[in-house]
Amino acid sequence: MSKRGKFLFQSLEPRTPLRVVGLLVFLFCISLGSSSSYGDQIGDLVQSDWKAQFWRFLSLKDPAVRAALLGSATLGALCGALGSFIVVRRWALLGDTLSHAALPGVALGFLWSMKKDPWTIFIGATLAGIVGAALSSGIRRTTKLKEDAALGMTLASFFALGIALISMTQHLPDADKSGLEQFLFGQAAAMNDDDIRLILIAGVVVFAGLILFYKELLLTSFDPGFARSTGAPVKIAQHGLTLALSFSIVVSLQAVGVALVSALLITPASAAYLLTDRMKRMVWMSALFGAFAGVVGAFGSFLQTKAPTGPFIVMGATMMFALAFLLGPKHGWVPRRWRRWTQSQKIRSENLLKAIYQTLEKDEGGISDDGAAWLSILRRKKIPEKKLWKELKALERSGLVTVTGDRARPDIFFTPEGKRHAMEIVRNHRLWELYLTHSANFPADHVHDDAEKIEHLLGEEMVRRLEKLLNHATLDPHGRPIPSLEDLEESRSESELAPKSGAAGYQGTG
Amino acid sequence: MDFLEWIPAYDATAVWVDPWKMDFWGSLYVTLTGMFIVLSCGWVGVYLILRRLALVGDAISHSVLPGLVIALLIAGKVTSTAMFLGALVAGVVTTALIEFLHGASRTKPDAAIGVSFTFLFALGVILVNSFAGSIDLDADCVLHGELIHVAMEVFDPESVVTAFGVEWPMTLVRMAGVTVVTVALILVFYKELLVSSFDAGLAASLGYRPRWIHYGLMIMLSWVIVSAFESVGAILVIAMLILPGATAYLWVQRLPALLVLTTVFSPIISLGGYHLGVWLNCSIAAAMALAAAILFLITWVIEPKNGLIRQGWTRWKAFLSMRQAEVR
Numbered sequence: 001m002s003k004r005g006k007f008l009f010q011s012l013e014p015r016t017p018l019r020v021v022g023l024l025v026f027l028f029c030i031s032l033g034s035s036s037s038y039g040d041q042i043g044d045l046v047q048s049d050w051k052a053q054f055w056r057f058l059s060l061k062d063p064a065v066r067a068a069l070l071g072s073a074t075l076g077a078l079c080g081a082l083g084s085f086i087v088v089r090r091w092a093l094l095g096d097t098l099s100h101a102a103l104p105g106v107a108l109g110f111l112w113s114m115k116k117d118p119w120t121i122f123i124g125a126t127l128a129g130i131v132g133a134a135l136s137s138g139i140r141r142t143t144k145l146k147e148d149a150a151l152g153m154t155l156a157s158f159f160a161l162g163i164a165l166i167s168m169t170q171h172l173p174d175a176d177k178s179g180l181e182q183f184l185f186g187q188a189a190a191m192n193d194d195d196i197r198l199i200l201i202a203g204v205v206v207f208a209g210l211i212l213f214y215k216e217l218l219l220t221s222f223d224p225g226f227a228r229s230t231g232a233p234v235k236i237a238q239h240g241l242t243l244a245l246s247f248s249i250v251v252s253l254q255a256v257g258v259a260l261v262s263a264l265l266i267t268p269a270s271a272a273y274l275l276t277d278r279m280k281r282m283v284w285m286s287a288l289f290g291a292f293a294g295v296v297g298a299f300g301s302f303l304q305t306k307a308p309t310g311p312f313i314v315m316g317a318t319m320m321f322a323l324a325f326l327l328g329p330k331h332g333w334v335p336r337r338w339r340r341w342t343q344s345q346k347i348r349s350e351n352l353l354k355a356i357y358q359t360l361e362k363d364e365g366g367i368s369d370d371g372a373a374w375l376s377i378l379r380r381k382k383i384p385e386k387k388l389w390k391e392l393k394a395l396e397r398s399g400l401v402t403v404t405g406d407r408a409r410p411d412i413f414f415t416p417e418g419k420r421h422a423m424e425i426v427r428n429h430r431l432w433e434l435y436l437t438h439s440a441n442f443p444a445d446h447v448h449d450d451a452e453k454i455e456h457l458l459g460e461e462m463v464r465r466l467e468k469l470l471n472h473a474t475l476d477p478h479g480r481p482i483p484s485l486e487d488l489e490e491s492r493s494e495s496e497l498a499p500k501s502g503a504a505g506y507q508g509t510g
Numbered sequence: 511m512d513f514l515e516w517i518p519a520y521d522a523t524a525v526w527v528d529p530w531k532m533d534f535w536g537s538l539y540v541t542l543t544g545m546f547i548v549l550s551c552g553w554v555g556v557y558l559i560l561r562r563l564a565l566v567g568d569a570i571s572h573s574v575l576p577g578l579v580i581a582l583l584i585a586g587k588v589t590s591t592a593m594f595l596g597a598l599v600a601g602v603v604t605t606a607l608i609e610f611l612h613g614a615s616r617t618k619p620d621a622a623i624g625v626s627f628t629f630l631f632a633l634g635v636i637l638v639n640s641f642a643g644s645i646d647l648d649a650d651c652v653l654h655g656e657l658i659h660v661a662m663e664v665f666d667p668e669s670v671v672t673a674f675g676v677e678w679p680m681t682l683v684r685m686a687g688v689t690v691v692t693v694a695l696i697l698v699f700y701k702e703l704l705v706s707s708f709d710a711g712l713a714a715s716l717g718y719r720p721r722w723i724h725y726g727l728m729i730m731l732s733w734v735i736v737s738a739f740e741s742v743g744a745i746l747v748i749a750m751l752i753l754p755g756a757t758a759y760l761w762v763q764r765l766p767a768l769l770v771l772t773t774v775f776s777p778i779i780s781l782g783g784y785h786l787g788v789w790l791n792c793s794i795a796a797a798m799a800l801a802a803a804i805l806f807l808i809t810w811v812i813e814p815k816n817g818l819i820r821q822g823w824t825r826w827k828a829f830l831s832m833r834q835a836e837v838r
Contacts, residue, residue: 092620093623096568139810142818144759144763148564148565149756151564151565152748152751153752153753153756153806155748156746156748156751157800157803159746159749160749161800163746163792163795163796164790164792164793164796164797167796168790171791185635259745260628260632260635262624266621273616273617307639308635311632311635314629314631315636318628318629331615
């Protein structure tokens with residue numbers, strides 16, 4: 001391993017994960033405690049009204065509820081944490097393939113022992129998942145077919161095999177064949193002790209694996225080329241992740257079902273991906289969302305014992321995703337829309353301020369001399385009057401201009417605040433034009449459009465440096481004055497002197 | 511009971527002759543329906559493979575379920591129009607949802623597909639379970655369907671169509687109609703589909719509107735899926751969509767040849783699947799998907815130009831010649 005690679009490895013500290021181990025051990029202890037008293041299944045509980053059921057669920061009085069809750073929350077967290085690696089590696093559809101590929105394994109495991117024994121089913125399903133993964137990668141490597149076709153084919157063929165096997169078991173004379181269909185959509189209420197033990201064991205193993213090999217997984221997920229060059233085991237990480245994936249899928253089958261298990265892998269992790277840019281945080285959030293989805297599913301299963309659990313779990317996960325998608329502070333849809341909207345609002349109002357300033361500068365006054373004439377602004381802006389009027393009113397509301405007179409021929413005055421703001425924009429615009437002609441040798445008639453964009457973005461520090469660079473020039477390339485710092489100061493002191501209602505019209509600057 | 515004892519004994523007469531001897535018409539109905547399903551799905555599937563949309567096919571085959579359920583709830587009974595409209599809306603909504611999730615956030619396309627179809631499918635399953643009394647759909651059947659019901663349909667006078675002096679089951683007639691329309695549409699828009707599948711830029715420059723073609727293909731896909739839904743179920747329909755085209759793709763690469771070969775495969779898959787199902791005494795739809803998978807496996811191994819045997823042989827020869835070179 002190169003020196004840089006080693007440095008990188010050491011810099012990714014693995015301290016926080018220890019907490020999860022503690023948490024899992026704690027959960028495991030609870031499960032051992034509860035499993036002894038675990039008698040009824042959820043289905044045996046007496047039905048009462050909806051609200052009472054809700055409180056009963058929350059109070060965790062029933063051991064059956066505790067067990068289902070523990071099982072589905074743990075596997076939600078497990079799949080969520082693992083899923084974040086799946087999502088960043090763009091393996092989302094591999095999860096779907098593996099879950100469908102596990103079905104013939106479930107059936108074979110059943111046929112092996114002729115009853116619903118979690119252990120043989122677990123082994124059979126894991127093997128089938130691994131064979132499915134190997135087969136689809138084999139198809140991709142040795143034929144012209146692309147990855148999507150290879151995955152889709154494996155998924156459908158294995159699922160067909162599974163359905164064929166399950167329908168064959170229906171004709172068997174002496175098998176206890178109840179409950180095999182539950183693997184299609186999941187039934188958390190039907191989980192027994194062994195299922196929950198299996199989930200917890202898988203949880204501990206997979207979490208331990210994630211924590212121990214976090215650095216390797218991280219490195220190989222984001223930059224396989226660099227990982228290979230540092231000697232990190234790319235291939236092994238890949239196979240290990242596939243193995244962990246099929247483990248977690250298989251233990252989830254009982255609660256979520258073949259058809260929807262991939263949602264538990266993809267959806268919470270996709271939600272977390274929209275909320276954070278840091279991998280470690282993403283893993284935690286995704287585990288949390290997954291656990292929440294599991295709780296929702298357990299509750300659904302508690303309320304409607306006949307209905308399958310899988311869809312409820314998926315609904316819980318999708319709810320989290322929808323929230324993250326819409327409201328996530330950085331990548332969320334609404335905040336981004338909002339940012340874009342406020343930005344365009346700002347630009348629009350600044351442009352209108354500028355237009356008023358320019359009208360006054362050209363001395364195109366209205367009825368009273370020092371107000372800007374509405375008609376010349378209208379001519380200058382070239383947008384419908386109604387729209388411009390709305391923008392003007394918005395400016396008035398934010399205290400930048402005052403409007404007098406009637407709607408037909410209003411006079412527009414700057415407030416001191418508004419005047420300073422307009423001067424800043426005009427200064428930015430003209431300063432930038434001058435900079436482009438002066439320092440970048442642009443012809444004077446080519447600089448306007450560029451300045452039109454940059455005027456809204458220039459910061460105070462940048463302006464100071466431009467002024468200095470251009471020797472505090474007073475005229476722009478087109479011979480119009482550039483408002484300087486002193487002019488701005490002047491308008492500020494004016495604002496202190498002038499009464500609040502008084503409006504400052506145009507004063508020849510420069 | 512011993513492991514592996516559950517596989518029934520193979521008896522050539524019982525598997526290949528008896529079903530036709532005992533119930534000729536029933537066997538004919540089942541195999542013909544299967545053939546039409548494989549044919550229509552296969553033709554659409556060829557384009558899915560060429561456009562790398564195999565997993566969008568997967569997604570839509572799941573998400574037609576809520577569209578179907580809602581349409582049936584509104585219509586009040588199972589009608590072809592309601593099913594068609596439901597599938598159409600579901601196909602468009604799924605395609606648009608995937609595009610929206612992918613386009614309006616940084617969700618990757620594969621995750622966008624996964625999130626949207628699992629959500630829609632879960633919604634569909636919940637609806638099916640909540641309104642199980644008022645609609646004629648069963649959640650398990652949604653996944654794997656039951657092709658054998660076609661043979662029983664003739665006993666119900668309401669679902670029988672008489673043509674050529676013979677009574678045909680409604681499902682078969684509908685599937686035949688779907689196949690004819692699908693094939694006709696693909697042939698009519700052959701050029702547009704061809705160009706936009708291989709070179710979207712060229713298609714756009716020729717004024718074909720690749721986006722419209724994409725949506726059109728997705729609508730056709732959901733229509734085919736929803737027609738096959740009842741007989742083969744949501745997930746097995748993926749096998750019918752992808753496997754024939756993928757198998758054909760290993761033999762030939764030209765589009766006309768792909769379509770012809772898919773057509774040739776459809777009776778083989780249907781008949782092979784039917785008899786496989788009879789032998790194993792299992793779901794006929796699953797057996798047909800299995801037959802398609804077996805056909806693919808055989809092709810994968812023996813295909814003369816790029817098959818596994820050929821690849822191994824080439825590698826073996828290279829190994830031998832390398833060793834000879836070392837000896838010298």
